Amino acid sequence: MIQTPRPAACPRRRRALVMGLRAAHERDADSAALGDTAELLYGTALLAEGGELRDPARFTCLLAERLAEAL
Numbered sequence: 001m002i003q004t005p006r007p008a009a010c011p012r013r014r015r016a017l018v019m020g021l022r023a024a025h026e027r028d029a030d031s032a033a034l035g036d037t038a039e040l041l042y043g044t045a046l047l048a049e050g051g052e053l054r055d056p057a058r059f060t061c062l063l064a065e066r067l068a069e070a071l
Contacts, residue, residue: 017041036062 021041024034043059046052053059 014045037066040066 018041021034021038024031024037028034040059040062043053043062
């Protein structure tokens with residue numbers, strides 16, 4: 001059975017992430033980590049809408065790095 005993409009179920013959380021990203025950009029626009037975070041946010045939204053990542057290996061690596069930092 002093929003599933004059709006559904007709109008993301010957490011618009012409030014996405015908004016909070018976007019607002020946090022904007023605030024971080026205002027504090028330090030040149031941060032390399034900020035660019036990586038924006039790429040992760042975009043990739044996550046793309047996947048949530050049923051899209052495909054341009055570079056799944058890079059996305060996986062960025063995600064793994066962020067998760068390792070959080071532990």
